[in-house]
Amino acid sequence: SAVISQKPSRDICQRGTSLTIQCQVDSQVTMMFWYRQQPGQSLTLIATANQGSEATYESGFVIDKFPISRPNLTFSTLTVSNMSPEDSSIYLCSVEEGSANTGELFFGEGSRLTVL
Amino acid sequence: AQSVAQPEDQVNVAEGNPLTVKCTYSVSGNPYLFWYVQYPNRGLQFLLKYITGDNLVKGSYGFEAEFNKSQTSFHLKKPSALVSDSALYFCAVRDERYSSASKIIFGSGTRLSIRP
Numbered sequence: 001s002a003v004i005s006q007k008p009s010r011d012i013c014q015r016g017t018s019l020t021i022q023c024q025v026d027s028q029v030t031m032m033f034w035y036r037q038q039p040g041q042s043l044t045l046i047a048t049a050n051q052g053s054e055a056t057y058e059s060g061f062v063i064d065k066f067p068i069s070r071p072n073l074t075f076s077t078l079t080v081s082n083m084s085p086e087d088s089s090i091y092l093c094s095v096e097e098g099s100a101n102t103g104e105l106f107f108g109e110g111s112r113l114t115v116l
Numbered sequence: 117a118q119s120v121a122q123p124e125d126q127v128n129v130a131e132g133n134p135l136t137v138k139c140t141y142s143v144s145g146n147p148y149l150f151w152y153v154q155y156p157n158r159g160l161q162f163l164l165k166y167i168t169g170d171n172l173v174k175g176s177y178g179f180e181a182e183f184n185k186s187q188t189s190f191h192l193k194k195p196s197a198l199v200s201d202s203a204l205y206f207c208a209v210r211d212e213r214y215s216s217a218s219k220i221i222f223g224s225g226t227r228l229s230i231r232p
Contacts, residue, residue, distance in 0.1 A: 001162075033218060042206065043160070043222045056218075092159055096217035102167045104150055105208075105217055107159035 002027050004108035006093050012114045013083050020079045021111045023093030028073035033094040033105065034066070043092065049076040083115045118143040120209045122223035129197045129230050137192040137226045139207030149190040150208040150220065151181055160206065166190060177201070197230045204228075 003026040013019050023032060032049040046066055047055040055068040069077045080087050093108040119142045129135045141147055148167055152160040164175025171183040181192045192205060207223040 004159075006159075031217070042224045045218060048216070048218045058218075094217075102148055102165075103217060104162050104165050105160075105220060106162060107152075109159045112157070 001097055001106050002029065002095055004093055004095060004106060006108035006111050008111055009109060010112040010114075012116060014116055015084055017083055018079055018081045019083065019113060020077050021091050021093075023076045023078070023108055025074045025095055029095045030073070031096065032070065032076045033096075034068065034076070034078045035092040035094060035107075037090040037092060037110070039088065046078070046091075049078075080113065083113070085115045088113060088115045118147075118209060118211045118219075118221060120207055120221055120223040122205075122207055122226045124226050125224075126227045126229065129228070131199050131230050131232050132196050135194050135197045135201070135228065135230070137205050137207075137228060139190045139192065139223060140188050141190060141207075141209040142188060143209060143211040145211045145213040147188075147190075148210045148212055148220075149181070149183060150210075151175065151179070151190075151192050152206045152208065152222075153177075154204040154206065154225075156203075163192070163205075199230045199232055202228055202230045 005024045007022045034046040035043045045058050046061045047057040049055045049068050049070040051070045067079045090110040090112050092110045094105045096103040121140050150165045151163040154160050164173050166173045166183045174180045205226050208220050210220045
């Protein structure tokens with residue numbers, strides 16, 4: 001399976017600041033996915049990062065708050081902008097592997113953000 | 117519409133005993149079903165999946181899951197629990213009509229605690 005590296009693994013941030021999370025995959029993938037896991041909660045998809053086009057955001061998430069870059073087939077960044085304590089979460093990068101249409105998701109280790 | 121439910125927030129089992137973590141789903145078409153495990157301060161790890169074929173699916177770390185179409189369930193099982201199995205477990209589903217992994221939805225998670 002793909003090896004997915006995320007940086008930072010954790011950070012403590014001040015209200016009103018922005019933080020960019022990096023995701024590096026050791027193989028080329030068409031789509032990369034960004035998830036949020038709020039404390040004690042399940043995973044919620046933020047957006048799908050497509051190489052060469054704008055990210056596709058899920059309902060409730062907007063580009064101004066969560067800008068995403070996808071400069072090539074192995075790398076993506078997610079920025080959490082103008083952070084508030086409600087943004088304290090684990091942010092997870094993911095890719096799909098396996099047969100087309102039946103593949104499973106593989107995840108990075110996550111980036112745990114605490115906003116004060 | 118599709119949904120997945122994990123009715124138990126927590127499951128407690130003595131080491132050496134069999135364990136079951138429950139999952140039920142609802143999809144319009146045929147389901148693709150997945151189980152993931154999350155250890156503390158880690159990302160999600162893929163355990164197993166059901167796409168088609170044999171209803172009993174075997175996965176990593178000695179886990180298996182049984183697909184039951186009539187009961188719309190996909191319970192995770194292990195014959196003999198280990199203390200190291202203590203973690204957060206997520207069931208996930210995608211309707212086969214959706215071609216993108218972005219349509220995989222996750223249950224609320226079940227915390228499994230194995231006591232020595």
